[in-house]
Amino acid sequence: MPPDNLLLRVFVDPRLVGGLGVEDWESLLAQARTANLTARLSYRIEDAGAFAALPARVRTQFAAARVAAESDRRALEWEVNRLHRVLTQAGYPMLLLKGAAYAMAGLPMARGRTSADTDIMVPGDRLDRVEKHLLAHGWELDELEPYDAHYYRRWSHELPPLRHRDRGSTLDVHHTILPPRSRLRPDPSAFWRAAVPLRDGSLALCPTHMALHVAVHLFQDGEIAGALGDLIDFDELCRHLGRQPGFWEQLVPAAVGLGLVRPLYYALRYASMLLGTPVPEAVMADAARAGQPPAPVRAAMDPMVGSALVPDLPEFSSPWRRVACLCLYIRSHWLRMPPLPLALHLMRKAWLRYFAAPS
Amino acid sequence: VKIGDLTSDQLHKQFDGAGLRIRIGPFIFNLSTQIRDFIAEFSFLYADFPICDASEISDFRVRVASARRWRPWHEVRAEFWADGASPFETFPRRLATPFVEWGFNWCTYHYAHQFLMFHSAVVEKAGRAAILAGPPGSGKSTLCAALLARGWRLLSDEFALVDPVHGWVLPIPRPLALKGVSIGLAERFLPHLQMGRVFADTRKGMLAHLRPPTEAVERQSEPARPGWVVFPTHTEDAATKLVPLRKPVGFLRLEENCFNYRTLGRAAFDALSQLIDTAACYELPFAQAVAAAELVDGLAEIPLVAGLPLDAA
Numbered sequence: 001m002p003p004d005n006l007l008l009r010v011f012v013d014p015r016l017v018g019g020l021g022v023e024d025w026e027s028l029l030a031q032a033r034t035a036n037l038t039a040r041l042s043y044r045i046e047d048a049g050a051f052a053a054l055p056a057r058v059r060t061q062f063a064a065a066r067v068a069a070e071s072d073r074r075a076l077e078w079e080v081n082r083l084h085r086v087l088t089q090a091g092y093p094m095l096l097l098k099g100a101a102y103a104m105a106g107l108p109m110a111r112g113r114t115s116a117d118t119d120i121m122v123p124g125d126r127l128d129r130v131e132k133h134l135l136a137h138g139w140e141l142d143e144l145e146p147y148d149a150h151y152y153r154r155w156s157h158e159l160p161p162l163r164h165r166d167r168g169s170t171l172d173v174h175h176t177i178l179p180p181r182s183r184l185r186p187d188p189s190a191f192w193r194a195a196v197p198l199r200d201g202s203l204a205l206c207p208t209h210m211a212l213h214v215a216v217h218l219f220q221d222g223e224i225a226g227a228l229g230d231l232i233d234f235d236e237l238c239r240h241l242g243r244q245p246g247f248w249e250q251l252v253p254a255a256v257g258l259g260l261v262r263p264l265y266y267a268l269r270y271a272s273m274l275l276g277t278p279v280p281e282a283v284m285a286d287a288a289r290a291g292q293p294p295a296p297v298r299a300a301m302d303p304m305v306g307s308a309l310v311p312d313l314p315e316f317s318s319p320w321r322r323v324a325c326l327c328l329y330i331r332s333h334w335l336r337m338p339p340l341p342l343a344l345h346l347m348r349k350a351w352l353r354y355f356a357a358p359s
Numbered sequence: 360v361k362i363g364d365l366t367s368d369q370l371h372k373q374f375d376g377a378g379l380r381i382r383i384g385p386f387i388f389n390l391s392t393q394i395r396d397f398i399a400e401f402s403f404l405y406a407d408f409p410i411c412d413a414s415e416i417s418d419f420r421v422r423v424a425s426a427r428r429w430r431p432w433h434e435v436r437a438e439f440w441a442d443g444a445s446p447f448e449t450f451p452r453r454l455a456t457p458f459v460e461w462g463f464n465w466c467t468y469h470y471a472h473q474f475l476m477f478h479s480a481v482v483e484k485a486g487r488a489a490i491l492a493g494p495p496g497s498g499k500s501t502l503c504a505a506l507l508a509r510g511w512r513l514l515s516d517e518f519a520l521v522d523p524v525h526g527w528v529l530p531i532p533r534p535l536a537l538k539g540v541s542i543g544l545a546e547r548f549l550p551h552l553q554m555g556r557v558f559a560d561t562r563k564g565m566l567a568h569l570r571p572p573t574e575a576v577e578r579q580s581e582p583a584r585p586g587w588v589v590f591p592t593h594t595e596d597a598a599t600k601l602v603p604l605r606k607p608v609g610f611l612r613l614e615e616n617c618f619n620y621r622t623l624g625r626a627a628f629d630a631l632s633q634l635i636d637t638a639a640c641y642e643l644p645f646a647q648a649v650a651a652a653e654l655v656d657g658l659a660e661i662p663l664v665a666g667l668p669l670d671a672a
Contacts, residue, residue: 023377025416026389033470034443057387057416060473067472071622313443314422 005310007031010041011232012276014048029061034311035228038065039112069112076103079118079169084202086137087122092130094202095121095195097174097213098233101204109236113229117161117170124175124188131159131173138165147348155179155337157221177213178221182336186216186258207241208254215267216260223332225308225325234267235275242278252286261291270305304328363406370402371395378420380411384531384579385520386471388463389417394437397423397455404456404534404555404568407576419466423455441466457561460536460568464517467531468618474520474529475630476618481514481528482506484659487586488528490519490638492616495563498593498648501541504569505652508548513575514583523623523630526637527582532575534568542567544648585638587658588613591651597644601654609640 006028010016020028032038042062045051054062080100087094096104099115122130135141139162144152152160157179162171176188195203205213214237218230241247255264265287271277272284292298304324310316333342362381365373371393373379378391383405392398411417419441426436426449437452438445439462446465450458468476479492480503489506491499500516507513514530521528534555537545542565546554555568588609589601604612610631614620620627639658645651 022414022416026420029416030420030442055416057418061418061470064470064472067626068470068622071624074624075621311443314440 005031007035007037007041007228007311008274011044011235014045015050017045017050018053025055025058029058031311031313034313035226036114037229037232038062039069039114040229040232041112042066043112066112069114072114072116073103073110075167075169076100076115076118079164079167079171080104080200080202082164082167083118083120083171084200086134087120087130088201090133092122092126092133093192095191096198096202096204097121098217101198101210102233104198104200104202105204106199107237108240109233113233117172119172119174121174121176121188121191123192127159127173127175131162134162134171134173139163139171140165151345155181155341177216179336181338182220184216184220184259184262184335186260190258207237207244207247208250211237211241211247211251211267212255212258212260212264215255215263219263219266220260220335221332223308223325224305224328226312228309228311231267231271231275231309235271235277238271238277238279248280248283252283252290255287256290261287262293263291265291265293266301266305270309274306274309300327360410361406362402362408362410365402365410367399367402370398374398378422380413380415380417381405382409382411382415382579383463383533384515385474385529386419386467386531387411387415387417388466389420390423390459391421392423392455394423394425394452394455396453397437397459400456400556401459403553404570406570407573419463419470421459421462421466423459423462425452444469454558454561456555456568457536457558457563457566460534463533467518467520471520472619472622473522475523475620475623475627477519477521477613478517478616478618479519480516480535481519481530481583482511483514483528483530483583484511484586484656486583487659488514488519488583489587489589489655489658490528490585490613491589491591492519492613493590493592494616496593498541498591498645498651500535500537501544501593501648502591502643502645502651502655504535504537504541504545504548505648506655507552507572509652509656511656512578513571518618521585521630521634522582523626526585526630526633528585529582530575530579532571532579534571537567537569538563539565541648545569548649585634587655588635588638588640589643589655590641591643591645593645593648595646597646599645599647599650599654600643601658602642602644604640604642606635606640609638610635612640 006024010028032041042065076099083094097119099113100118102110102113141160142163144160149160157176158172158174177186178184191205191209194206194209196206198204211234214230214234218224218227255261268279268284268287272279304327307321307324308328333346374392378389380387380389422440424438426438428435435452436449437455438449439447439458441462446462477492479490480499482489482503491502493499503516513532514528515532516535518531519528520531552572553570557567559565590612614631643651
């Protein structure tokens with residue numbers, strides 16, 4: 001049973017905004033801001049033909065959010081341009097991920113999407129050289145606690161965030177899509193083999209891998225809490241790419257081949273349940289057959305995911321929600337690290353949190 | 360209905376329930392809180408501001424609440440929420456008023472990209488706005504108070520909100536934030552205006568808020584044309600004088616004081632160009648705010664020459 005949440009309902013059926021009262025509007029706008037989805041919401045409403053009837057003050061807020069999102073996109077495209085100059089021209093292959101790929105591929109979902117950083121993938125065997133090369137060309141490593149730096153190097157699938165000295169932009173350099181010691185370890189060479197060229201000469205994941213990456217990011221690597229934007233990415237990718245021939249047919253087999261069918265199952269299940277993503281029945285059935293978790297896990301995940309995904313407004317805070325978020329947080333680490341290091345890591349985090357807690 | 364028209368019981372009931380929707384310049388803030396001292400301080404400073412009727416959708420949903428206390432022997436703290444975001448750590452509850460003022464600033468520069476926003480005080484005379492731009496500590500609030508004493512209308516103490524399409528400067532006449540010695544100066548310049556509580560130990564030192572003039576609040580929906588851009592810098596030993604700036608210099612100096620120049624991109628360049636075309640730019644080093652205000656006042660005495668872009672607009 002999907003949670004009764006106004007933002008979700010409007011994403012499923014944007015024409016609902018025609019009947020909203022003042023307090024509904026305020027709740028909707030507050031949730032959209034919390035989840036960084038105001039501009040995307042505005043495009044959904046516009047695409048449904050419901051924009052002209054909006055109250056003037058709402059239109060103004062949407063316009064302001066679009067200005068900010070367009071600015072993010074401009075910055076992202078410029079960042080990709082600069083990375084080409086530094087990496088591609090020096091002969092390092094570069095695969096764009098997430099927002100950078102959506103923008104450079106010109107996908108409709110890039111409209112209104114905000115992003116704080118640029119994500120790229122480079123081949124694992126060149127990672128050290130790419131890092132040195134970037135450090136020699138204006139990027140810097142943020143000061144990290146020694147423990148955090150160690151954590152990144154040992155347990156993560158990306159370098160610690162790099163910041164550009166002049167532009168202040170953040171760059172995440174991945175060498176695969178999941179931590180190297182996590183439960184699932186897809187072979188990154190498959191991504192490079194299937195990668196598709198973009199108009200600017202960089203590479204992006206092929207459509208099925210692009211959708212799988214979002215699913216993995218959300219349900220295998222992430223904490224799920226507050227990540228409604230990622231589920232909307234998955235929904236919009238499926239809606240758009242699903243019109244291309246072969247996308248739906250290849251999705252489950254590709255996930256099976258890479259060992260990513262569990263996160264794909266979750267993404268398909270919750271996107272169709274919460275956002276009404278039109279997933280063909282046969283695809284859902286295949287994904288369930290190959291990747292469905294045991295019934296008790298399903299029974300636990302459904303309410304936890306629904307409750308944790310909705311935006312983190314103070315009025316939605318409840319003991320149940322906090323428990324759900326904590327369980328999903330532990331789950332995300334459980335999937336990422338072996339049990340003993342995980343226990344030590346979480347104890348350390350809890351210790352720091354207790355002593356850094358405000359009085 | 361104005362905030363000052365409500366009794367303290369009515370205020371508590373409204374702030375505690377769905378929140379009070381207050382029209383502040385072009386924005387509507389929906390503020391809810393249960394903190395009694397804060398309600399008293401806020402409703403004093405904002406007494407003249409109108410309450411919106413229930414059919415208006417707010418721009419910002421702001422909540423100030425006591426924070427949970429982990430160590431009961433510590434001072435009570437509070438937190439500020441705007442639409443699910445909390446821009447600061449918790450703060451001592453007795454400082455709620457300055458933190459809400461900073462929080463309102465945060466809401467504005469974080470979200471209101473329908474405007475080109477400058478860090479600036481703005482005053483108006485005869486329909487033309489003087490934009491007093493500068494970083495904190497440049498003396499813009501003191502100069503602003505001295506100009507109010509000479510009959511200028513307060514448009515804003517913190518933001519120049521410029522409509523990038525039509526070039527108007529929009530008022531947002533919130534209380535003046537005065538620091539240190541400027542508190543006493545403002546009291547001397549404006550004996551008829553009331554000062555809120557003095558906070559001795561904020562992160563910006565001693566701080567007090569001056570209640571905005573009633574007329575400025577009543578006229579908060581009347582925008583102005585940009586007339587002058589002035590960059591005040593206060594130093595004890597400065598020779599007070601107005602130094603005309605070339606337009607390109609004025610452009611670059613004002614851009615430095617812009618909150619969202621990059622965010623607006625091309626629209627920001629066009630709007631700032633138009634503004635600088637219209638307005639004369641000056642640097643104003645000063646030691647005494649009264650003498651500096653006299654010089655700015657003198658600018659408004661110069662009649663407009665027909666044919667300037669101002670008239671064309």
